[in-house]
Amino acid sequence: MKFGKVLFAAAAATAMTTAAQAGTLDDIKARGELNCGVATPLPGFAAPNAENVWEGLDVDVCRAVAAAVLGDPMKVKITPTTSKERFTVLQSGEIDLLARNTTWTLSRDVNLGFEFVGVNYYDGQGFLVNKSLGVSSATELDGASVCVQTGTTTELNLADYFRAQGMKYETVPVATAEEGAKVYDEGRCDVYTTDASGLYSLRSTLSAPDEQIVLPEIISKEPLGPLVRHGDQQWGDIARWTLNAMIIAEELGVSSANIDEMASSTNPSVLRLIGAEGNMGEQLGLDAKWAYNVVKTVGNYGESFKRNLTDTLNIERGINAQWKDGGLLYAPPMR
Amino acid sequence: MSAETAQNARGSGGASLFSDQRFRSLFFQALVIGLLGAFLVFIVYNTAHNIEKRGIQTGFAFLDAAAGYDIAISPFMEYTATHTHGRVFLVGLFNTLLVSFLGIIAATFLGVFLGVLRLSPNWLVSRIVYCYVEFTRNVPLLLQILLWYAIFLALPAVKQSITMFNDIIILNKRGLIVPEPLPGDGFMLVPVALVLALFASIFFARWAKKTQAATGKIYPVFMTNTAMIIGLPLLAFAVTGFPLDFAYAELKGFNFKGGVVIKPEFTALWFALSLYTAAFISETVRAGIQSVSHGQTEASEALGLRPSWTMRLIILPQALRVIIPPMTSQYLNLTKNSSLAVAIGYPDIVQSFGGVTLNQTGQAIEVIFITMLVYLTISLLISGFMNWYNNRVSLVER
Amino acid sequence: MSVTEQQYAPGEHPDLPPPLGEAGLIAWFKKRLFSSVGNTILTLVAVFFLYHVLSAIIFWTLTGATFTGETKADCDLGGACWLVIGDRFHQFMYGLYPTDQYWRPNLTFILMVVAIVPVLFDNIPHRGKFLLFSAIFPFIAFYLLSGGWGLETVDTDEWGGLLLTLVLGVTGIVASLPIGIVLALGRRSNMPIVRTLCVCFIEFIRGVPLITILFMASNMLPLFLPEGVNFDKLLRALIGVALFSSAYMAEVIRGGLQAIPKGQYEGADAMGLSYWQSMRLIILPQALRIVIPGIVNTFIGLYKDTTLVSIIGLFDLIGIGLVAVADVKWRGLAPETYAFIALLFFISCFAMSRYSLWLENKLHTGHKR
Numbered sequence A: 001m002k003f004g005k006v007l008f009a010a011a012a013a014t015a016m017t018t019a020a021q022a023g024t025l026d027d028i029k030a031r032g033e034l035n036c037g038v039a040t041p042l043p044g045f046a047a048p049n050a051e052n053v054w055e056g057l058d059v060d061v062c063r064a065v066a067a068a069v070l071g072d073p074m075k076v077k078i079t080p081t082t083s084k085e086r087f088t089v090l091q092s093g094e095i096d097l098l099a100r101n102t103t104w105t106l107s108r109d110v111n112l113g114f115e116f117v118g119v120n121y122y123d124g125q126g127f128l129v130n131k132s133l134g135v136s137s138a139t140e141l142d143g144a145s146v147c148v149q150t151g152t153t154t155e156l157n158l159a160d161y162f163r164a165q166g167m168k169y170e171t172v173p174v175a176t177a178e179e180g181a182k183v184y185d186e187g188r189c190d191v192y193t194t195d196a197s198g199l200y201s202l203r204s205t206l207s208a209p210d211e212q213i214v215l216p217e218i219i220s221k222e223p224l225g226p227l228v229r230h231g232d233q234q235w236g237d238i239a240r241w242t243l244n245a246m247i248i249a250e251e252l253g254v255s256s257a258n259i260d261e262m263a264s265s266t267n268p269s270v271l272r273l274i275g276a277e278g279n280m281g282e283q284l285g286l287d288a289k290w291a292y293n294v295v296k297t298v299g300n301y302g303e304s305f306k307r308n309l310t311d312t313l314n315i316e317r318g319i320n321a322q323w324k325d326g327g328l329l330y331a332p333p334m335r
Numbered sequence B: 001m002s003a004e005t006a007q008n009a010r011g012s013g014g015a016s017l018f019s020d021q022r023f024r025s026l027f028f029q030a031l032v033i034g035l036l037g038a039f040l041v042f043i044v045y046n047t048a049h050n051i052e053k054r055g056i057q058t059g060f061a062f063l064d065a066a067a068g069y070d071i072a073i074s075p076f077m078e079y080t081a082t083h084t085h086g087r088v089f090l091v092g093l094f095n096t097l098l099v100s101f102l103g104i105i106a107a108t109f110l111g112v113f114l115g116v117l118r119l120s121p122n123w124l125v126s127r128i129v130y131c132y133v134e135f136t137r138n139v140p141l142l143l144q145i146l147l148w149y150a151i152f153l154a155l156p157a158v159k160q161s162i163t164m165f166n167d168i169i170i171l172n173k174r175g176l177i178v179p180e181p182l183p184g185d186g187f188m189l190v191p192v193a194l195v196l197a198l199f200a201s202i203f204f205a206r207w208a209k210k211t212q213a214a215t216g217k218i219y220p221v222f223m224t225n226t227a228m229i230i231g232l233p234l235l236a237f238a239v240t241g242f243p244l245d246f247a248y249a250e251l252k253g254f255n256f257k258g259g260v261v262i263k264p265e266f267t268a269l270w271f272a273l274s275l276y277t278a279a280f281i282s283e284t285v286r287a288g289i290q291s292v293s294h295g296q297t298e299a300s301e302a303l304g305l306r307p308s309w310t311m312r313l314i315i316l317p318q319a320l321r322v323i324i325p326p327m328t329s330q331y332l333n334l335t336k337n338s339s340l341a342v343a344i345g346y347p348d349i350v351q352s353f354g355g356v357t358l359n360q361t362g363q364a365i366e367v368i369f370i371t372m373l374v375y376l377t378i379s380l381l382i383s384g385f386m387n388w389y390n391n392r393v394s395l396v397e398r
Numbered sequence C: 001m002s003v004t005e006q007q008y009a010p011g012e013h014p015d016l017p018p019p020l021g022e023a024g025l026i027a028w029f030k031k032r033l034f035s036s037v038g039n040t041i042l043t044l045v046a047v048f049f050l051y052h053v054l055s056a057i058i059f060w061t062l063t064g065a066t067f068t069g070e071t072k073a074d075c076d077l078g079g080a081c082w083l084v085i086g087d088r089f090h091q092f093m094y095g096l097y098p099t100d101q102y103w104r105p106n107l108t109f110i111l112m113v114v115a116i117v118p119v120l121f122d123n124i125p126h127r128g129k130f131l132l133f134s135a136i137f138p139f140i141a142f143y144l145l146s147g148g149w150g151l152e153t154v155d156t157d158e159w160g161g162l163l164l165t166l167v168l169g170v171t172g173i174v175a176s177l178p179i180g181i182v183l184a185l186g187r188r189s190n191m192p193i194v195r196t197l198c199v200c201f202i203e204f205i206r207g208v209p210l211i212t213i214l215f216m217a218s219n220m221l222p223l224f225l226p227e228g229v230n231f232d233k234l235l236r237a238l239i240g241v242a243l244f245s246s247a248y249m250a251e252v253i254r255g256g257l258q259a260i261p262k263g264q265y266e267g268a269d270a271m272g273l274s275y276w277q278s279m280r281l282i283i284l285p286q287a288l289r290i291v292i293p294g295i296v297n298t299f300i301g302l303y304k305d306t307t308l309v310s311i312i313g314l315f316d317l318i319g320i321g322l323v324a325v326a327d328v329k330w331r332g333l334a335p336e337t338y339a340f341i342a343l344l345f346f347i348s349c350f351a352m353s354r355y356s357l358w359l360e361n362k363l364h365t366g367h368k369r
Helices: A003-015 A024-031 A059-071 A084-091 A106-110 A153-164 A179-187 A194-205 A233-252 A258-265 A268-273 A281-283 A290-297 A300-311 B003-013 B021-054 B085-118 B123-137 B141-153 B188-215 B221-239 B264-291 B294-302 B307-343 B349-360 B366-394 C025-032 C037-063 C083-087 C089-094 C102-120 C126-144 C161-187 C192-207 C210-224 C232-259 C264-268 C275-310 C315-328 C334-367
Strands: A034-039 A076-081 A097-103 A114-115 A121-123 A125-130 A142-149 A170-176 A191-195 A212-214 A222-229 B160-164 B169-172 B174-179 B181-182 B242-249 B250-252 B255-257 B260-262
Touching: A003 B242, A024 A034, A024 A059, A024 A233, A034 A059, A034 A084, A034 B255, A059 A076, A059 A097, A059 A233, A059 A290, A059 A300, A076 A084, A076 B003, A076 B123, A084 A097, A084 A222, A097 A121, A097 C334, A106 A114, A114 C192, A121 A194, A125 A153, A125 A194, A142 A153, A142 A179, A153 A170, A153 B349, A153 B366, A179 A191, A179 A194, A179 A233, A179 C315, A194 A212, A222 A233, A222 C275, A233 A268, A233 A281, A233 A290, A233 A300, A258 A290, A268 A290, A268 B174, A281 A290, B003 B181, B021 C192, B021 C210, B085 B264, B085 B307, B085 B349, B123 B264, B123 C025, B123 C037, B123 C334, B141 B264, B141 C275, B141 C315, B141 C334, B174 B264, B174 C102, B242 C210, B264 B307, B294 B307, B307 B349, B307 B366, B307 C210, B349 B366, B349 C210, B366 C192, B366 C210, C025 C037, C083 C089, C083 C334, C089 C161, C089 C315, C102 C126, C102 C161, C126 C161, C161 C192, C161 C315, C210 C232, C210 C275, C232 C275, C264 C275, C275 C315
Parallel strands: A034 A076, A034 A097, A142 A170, A142 A191
Antiparallel strands: A097 A222, A114 A222, A121 A222, A125 A191, A125 A212, B160 B169, B169 B174, B174 B260, B181 B242, B250 B255
């Protein structure tokens, strides 16, 4: 009967991974693969397609970092994480980067020992209702049944909002977004609340997406961004500037389609981006063509947004437009 | 250490300490304690380090902090998002106890009923019960809970609710809505009358038993007591002028307002727990009744006892001795299984306190510790009761 | 009545056929179904009930059900829509296991049957050799499923469906038996500290629900480990399941140990056997033999309990079922999905409980009166 124990030991040994706290970049290069945590399927942000390849705005951040570090966007091991376990897996070193529509807050940045490297989607909590209910504002939701994912800040904001408005509601707790979609679709609740991006992506998974509207009220500020462990500054810089490179590329009009022609550009910013001038890559400890690889293989921020959110979920750029177009996206200069 | 080497050791004259059983026992226990201690130190050290590293708060101060989230079902105490996590614990605990208690009652009645049917001389009936029991026992409870929940969510929507008795009872996928009783002045007399009746019937039963033992005269205890327990409260109700009103539910906006809503999460959990446990209880009951030898029945018939008396005075007391221990462990299982509420969002202690509070505060160790402690206490109480009962009914032989 | 010419010695008379109406089909019907007025009414009620339930079930599962088609819209017969099962059948079996590697779980399934048969039945030829194979089967299965050394590595998060349920069940069973034996021996030991520890462990585990142990394994285990060391999710769940079932197993085995007459212990001592020798050669073989049905019943419970891992986010049969149910393409088909999963569980659990009964009868023949 000993073989059971031996099996356990063997399983434990293979499953144990020792993660170093510093030198993340070297680890990834040695491993030849980036470990990246994303959301459990959330269409538009992270979801496997029909060929079981993960796609989405958050997944593109993972792919971009892999392209910058390893030169190949497919050298990523995607780990879907629940809202509950996402921080533990990052802390424990199971993943190198967490790109899982996570709100940047002070306590997460400071207390949990993480470093947010930027914002890849400006979000806020909203409400989704069926058109047939004839509701046009969240202030008319008195007495409604509201589906909400448990263990999230959404749940707390919801309680605050209804209390502030002096309205009553019935809370229907759900464990995952998929379960929420199902329960909402079956009519257990009138309203579904989560971040507006999540609402759009949820809407696409309902049986009658056109019958649903997102109410105008946004009741919270949710800047969503990728994050890394505190302590390895170089790794944090790489992640931060990979995201910035995507944003800058869009600002400069550099896309995956035209980046090869950009070598003849006269704009020094463009030349710095594609590695034809300056030593940006060297400063980060990366190849000179790191940003070129990112834009060439993954695309700029605008392309990623269009591919993942506009084309499939009908999400407008809104406040996620470039600063030049009146949005909030403003990447520091790369020089 | 094998016997052979031990013998050799003895034979060679150098009596090893290991051949002394007392020393060996002490040595192994010291070893076990040492290993366990080292293991604990290792875990405590790691945990302390990890907690500090991850900035997780420690201690039980969170119990006094505002929870900030709402709970849909809190029938016994007022609860809003401004209440504390400590209150969440109580709400969750009461919800666990509520579904367990009602589940135990339903499972017992159904289980005994099925167990008796299973022993029915009617082949068809016995077979039907057999199929039911086998099917229910061999399908995971979690699946049954999900299935019942799916069935309740397949009920009509709010606007198409099924109404019964002139809109008094309403059924839709948001729950079963019944009128809410609103006790008026003097209604308190009714429960008081009930308690009085209960005491009176206990007293009467004792007196009747004593009188029967002394004189042999038999009183209709069951009938008298039933009449008292039902009659006295009714009388009190009538005397005070029927001080009870009902608030009927009305469709307003999204949902029905007023009335008591029995939520589908509760009903699904309750149904699944009761039906699942009833299958096990029916087997227990069957085994218990079968364990009483047929000679007992024959002897009691020979004494001229009526069939109902045979059952009540001869068979049941003996069968109960066999039935009660496994029955209590089924009750315990039901209580523990009620933690599967988390799968459908019924706010029992595991879903609300052990789930949401854990996530909101991040204090996994404290929360899981408290949650486990609750179940351990319930287990100890129930097994304590079982031991007491076993001692009470165990056969005093010669 | 005619007196026969033939004379028989007392006790030698051949049995006469039973009187008409006391045997055969009619008698059986009369006795078991229509013996009295009450019984007849009961039978009629049962037939009525059975007719309605069976016809509803047959309509829903077969005659009114849809078996071919592409989308939910094709299901218009009023009964079940089994298309969702067909569409996601591979997921129900293998979870997210890479499609081109399906031969590996398939081979593991076949090898598992080969490994289990000699454990279950003792009358097959060359049982010893087969048992040897059973002993090394877990390693082969682990290698086949997870890969490495020439096979493509498949991460445990891609295991799912029936495959994962079986992995959890088999590992839980294989791990809980030795741990359970150690705990049971510890509980019966005369070393007070060892005994107290075992009693505390067993009673603690048996006093709390499995889900809290799984929560502990998934939330607290990472805190217990040194920094940088982490177990994957499946292993964490396996540890929880194995600890849980070993406590129950220990109690079953303790029952067996207690049932062994004291003379056996004394006999072993008199032979000069050491504690471990007497346990291994005398006590355990007898004790385990008695409690095999109990062990099988614990296994059934364990197998059903593995479904709880879906709550901590593993994609076992129920986890995959929840995903299938949430798919917008098949929304509203929860009863079909759950019914299919229920059927899979019913078949395996019922088979196990039948086996346990069969074994019980077989083991008890020697002791019956």
